[in-house]
Amino acid sequence: MPTTYSELYFPVLVQIVFAAVVAGGMIFAGVFFGKRNRNSAKDSPYESGMKPVGNARERFSVKFYLVAMLFILFDIEAVFLYPWAVVYRELGMFGFVEMVLFMVLVLSGFYFIWKKGALDWTVTPVRKAKDS
Numbered sequence: 001m002p003t004t005y006s007e008l009y010f011p012v013l014v015q016i017v018f019a020a021v022v023a024g025g026m027i028f029a030g031v032f033f034g035k036r037n038r039n040s041a042k043d044s045p046y047e048s049g050m051k052p053v054g055n056a057r058e059r060f061s062v063k064f065y066l067v068a069m070l071f072i073l074f075d076i077e078a079v080f081l082y083p084w085a086v087v088y089r090e091l092g093m094f095g096f097v098e099m100v101l102f103m104v105l106v107l108s109g110f111y112f113i114w115k116k117g118a119l120d121w122t123v124t125p126v127r128k129a130k131d132s
Contacts, residue, residue, distance in 0.1 A: 066118040070113065
């Protein structure tokens with residue numbers, strides 16, 4: 001059983017050193033053993049199998065950022081669900097009610113953005129006002 005801080009954190013230090021050596025070794029092996037055939041096709045940017053067209057500084061749709069925020073929201077939800085599932089039996093009914101409340105709040109936010117159309121990526125034509 002470790003009794004000092006140096007004994008306690010020595011395995012962590014060994015793991016960090018090992019990870020750095022492995023990462024450095026892989027980079028060195030790629031540079032040392034890898035082929036170096038440069039041409040215009042290899043030097044061009046690649047995105048989704050499509051040839052790049054247009055300016056790289058174009059504006060993104062707001063919906064892109066909304067979906068990114070949703071992704072973060074549900075990642076945070078998953079981060080809270082795993083520890084809760086581990087200690088579920090110890091928390092009892094109180095923990096269950098708290099998690100149900102948390103899920104209702106998260107899903108109400110999801111329902112709100114769904115009804116606002118943030119998840120609808122189709123292009124809808126602009127409606128014109130009806131003439132009376």
